[in-house]
Amino acid sequence: MGNLPQREGLSVASTHHTMLQSVLGSAFSPKESLVYSYERSFNGFAAKLTNKEATKIAKMEGVVSVKPNRKATLHTTRSWDFSGLSLGKAGASQEGDIIIGLLDTGVWPEHPSFNDTGYGPPPAKWKGTCQTTNFTCNNKIIGARYYNSEGYYDGNEIPSPRDTEGHGTHTSSTAAGIELPGTSFYGLAEGVARGGAPTARIAVYKVCWSSGCDDADILKAFDDAIADGVDILSVSLGANYYISHYFEDSIAVGSFHAMRNGILTSNSAGNEGPDPASVSNNAPWTLTVAASTIDRKFVANLVLGNGQILTGIAINTFNLNGTSYPLIWGGDAVNYTFEEDINHDMVAGKIVLCESISRHSHDILSNGTVGIVLVQYITAINPDYAFNYPLPATLISPDDAKKAMDYIRSTKYPAATIMVGETWKDEVAPRVVSFSSRGPSSISPDILKPDISAPGVDILAGWSPLSPPSFYDEDTRSGFFNVVSGTSMACPHASATAAYVKAAHPDWSPAAIKSAIMTSAYVMDPTRHRDLEFAYGSGHINPTSAVDPGLVFDASEADYVDFFCKQGYNTTTVRLITGDNSSCASTTLGRGWDLNYPSFSLYVDDGQEITGTFVRTVTNVGPPNSTYTATWQMPSLVSVTVEPSVLAFSDVGERKSFTVKVVGPAITQQPIVSGAIIWSDGSHYVRTPLVVYNYYPGAPYTSDSEDSNSVPRNNRRNGFIGH
The missing domain is CATH 3.50.30.30 (Glucose Oxidase; domain 1)
Known part of the structure; x- marks a missing residue:
């Protein structure tokens, strides 16, 4: 997925046709082979090729990579009040200009959650379209597209952006559904159903069907969404196969290009918990969301x-x-x-x-x-x-x-x-649910994943009337609402929080928005989670505090490229992600500790001493004249030093750097040990978790009884949990 050519008059699609023609020969038409040209936001294409033909394409000059098309799988009345975003606080004045793009199963456009009464026309920045086959957009759902590279439809599936599964309607209404008083599921959980960003606009990209979500479709949706002008991308799906490098993951590649264009991607952690190292969507430029309970069961x-x-x-x-x-x-x-x-x-x-x-x-x-x-x-x-x-x-x-x-x-x-x-009433909420995938990251141990926890258990939100509310075909019930659990449900809570922050700070980068959400999170109770930060990341979302974090940890595309290099990627493999002329010097190999990330992760080889040095830079987004002092909490096994421990700012936007040194004795088969570093000026509390560990991903690991209930794999359909 490379950058678009800069030469005027050059047709990207015609270049793709020429490349295919040279491989297929004159007897075959490139139009029959070409599935998609990615030509709006980045350069690439999807085509139906034999292995031999794919090998020929890979050897062509200018081709960065060729990868097979694989499938990913799909990963409220009370949840927003529980998260501290009450009705009076929801709906910032600029929120109507924010566009949330959702890669999912589509949406049911006539659903009452998407009524556009009182809405003006879409923001001027919107460049998208509405595929109107069996579908009508309005001033709430301002765009809708669907993708099906296989061209196969099963059962009651409809070749349009219309949702026949229910999943996409649920996530869309959770993120940005309007306020609907008196909503319930057959009398249960009655209250005001609403999204976290109830006045935001919605753009729908239907990439998932009953058979799954194809890589080719996912990448085309990212390509379109970036060019269409979305502000936040919500992606409640992930790979159902092992990924060892970021360039193997279509979501990681697509979201990198979104980040490059100023768009934060929020995505689900996966439903393979409580197994260790089961978290999916590990890319550090995305916000990876775990699922937690609310105070209702x-x-x-x-x-x-x-x-x-x-x-x-x-x-x-x-x-x-x-x-x-x-x-x-x-x-x-x-x-x-x-x-x-x-x-x-x-x-x-x-x-x-x-x-x-x-x-x-x-x-x-x-x-x-x-x-x-x-x-x-x-x-x-x-x-x-x-x-x-x-x-x-x-x-x-x-x-x-x-x-x-x-x-x-x-x-x-x-x-x-x-x-x-x-x-x-559930008195112990929030607590990360058993099925929510756990860290550590199987790709980058130096990055703490998941990033954040959000409500993902027993969430009441919109549904497609064509889909039964349970797993069972025998279920004849049909309705506009359903109660569902999964990290798929947690993701749009974080997406809406990101939209809420973006509305207040339209010029903030994706990394700054992500940092604000992470450093302002509610602290989760460690005594209820054996997996600690590997379960909940920085904590539980706190939308109202995220708009005023005080300090942010910002990062640019260049910072992520430097991270790749220090993680062992070379120039060739870095370009598989960036698609440009990025390069790695041979001397840059090392740890990824210097990526300006709002958390700290220190993996120690078995039998080695604890030692690590992290460099971070914070940007003042609070009052111009402010002084922050660092405090830290860590078990006695680990010694932490922060230098300098006081940061004085005189201007908004001013940047200051500090170093964190972590030392300790040699450890063997040490599960996670964690604490936090907190910067405060008396009114802002900028909290970053710090974890030390050395049990390796996939090592034998047994959770205690409170963390051991896992949904049997044969009860997961398309990544859904509990429906």
């Missing part, structure tokens, strides 16, 4: 015939009116003679206790079962997010499942009922 109690009440977690909208039904264990209804088929007669008219979420759950759901009680024996004592089912259902803890089994085995006619769902 969905409860559906199981009442046994003996009067025991077992608390379950589920989004249950079905009311059995307290009527008891026969209760059986699902294992008793399995016919092992016929490949473990379910005995339909045994489950009909009953509530079934299933020990795991498996293919049998689908069989049970479609055979006249009254209700289902689920338990995962690898879950935590208390499940930390809720599923949605097409019939009365709840998810109970392993201990409560044992009580239910004891009751079934000791009672001649066991019975139970599942109570209609309700919402309870």
Whole structure:
């Protein structure tokens, strides 16, 4: 992905055709091979080629790289109040000029969250378009495009920007939906549904379908979005394959070009937690978002015939009116003679206790079962997010499942009922949810990932009426709202926060906006997270403080190139990302500690002493005459020195540098040790986490019971969690 040619009159597309023609020969037309020309914001193309033809292209003069097309996968009424952005604070006066671009499954344009009453025309900077096939834009959704390099549509998919999955409508309304009082999900979680930037504009780039999200489509969407004039990009998806270098990741490459053009990309951390080194979207120029809980959880109690009440977690909208039904264990209804088929007669008219979420759950759901009680024996004592089912259902803890089994085995006619769902206050929120992917970064140990945590659990927001609210095809419900969990839901919370900051500071760089969000974050409770910063990064988003951070850690394209060089990239591999004439001197190899990043990460080889030196530069964006003093917190194992420890500023925009030295004894198999450095002038508190560790990515690692409940991989569809 290179820069566009600067010569006037040169057609990028014609150059791509010429290159293809030279490889394909006169018997074939380049038009039949060419899928996309990336010619609006950077230079490149996608084409259908054999391996031999791709090899020929790669050897051509001026070709930086050729990579195969791979697939990425997709990774509110209460969440914004919980994050401190109340109705009175949402909607800065300049917010209507901010355009949030979303790479997702499209959007449902008639959804009430996108009503444009009271909106003026799009900002003058907008250069995009609306593909109007089965779709209509307005002054809220000002642009919409769709991409499908495969040209294949499955089921009820529609060749337009219209959302048939629900995911894109959910993320779009979370980021910038208008205020809708009296919203609920079938009576649950009633309140005012709204986005964090409710007056911002939305531009939709549909790159994901039921089959996934193709690299070629993702890159074309970045190409268009940059040229269209978006301000913030929200990307709730990530690679579902191992990536060892940034140039292998289409999102990293596309977002680098966005950064180069002044656009911050916010993206999801992934749903592969709590495994270590599972975080995706590791690029340091993007904002990587983990998912955390809010102070609301969905409860559906199981009442046994003996009067025991077992608390379950589920989004249950079905009311059995307290009527008891026969209760059986699902294992008793399995016919092992016929490949473990379910005995339909045994489950009909009953509530079934299933020990795991498996293919049998689908069989049970479609055979006249009254209700289902689920338990995962690898879950935590208390499940930390809720599923949605097409019939009365709840998810109970392993201990409560044992009580239910004891009751079934000791009672001649066991019975139970599942109570209609309700919402309870979660006193321990925010807490990073079990499924949220953890650090450290598998690409750059010198960069702490994820960057930030945001609400991503049980989030109520918009939905496509063509998609059922649960995973199950048997679910016939249809509506405009749904409650969903995932880092996909956390990402648009951070995207809206970035839009909120951008509206207040339109001239700030992507790095400055990212820094403001990270250094102003709420501190998370370390006693509830064994993974510490590898779970939550700098902490939980704090939108109102992010607009006035005091100091920011800024960074430019040149800083990232220098980072690449120090991380071991050479001139050739750097150009795979930048696409220009960037180069690395042979003497620059080293650690990436000097990238002006708003956090500190020190990876130590096993058995080596702790030692590291970081250089940082802060820019004063607060009052002109201000003095900041540094304090730091770190366990006694590690010694920290900050020089100088006092920074005096006389002007806005003035820059000052400081050095952080970290030393300690030799460590072996040391899990994360963390603390923070805080700069304060008495009214601003600029906090940067500092972590030291040396267990390697992929090493054997066992979380304690509070962090060990992981969603089984076979219950993840397109990266969605819980829906």
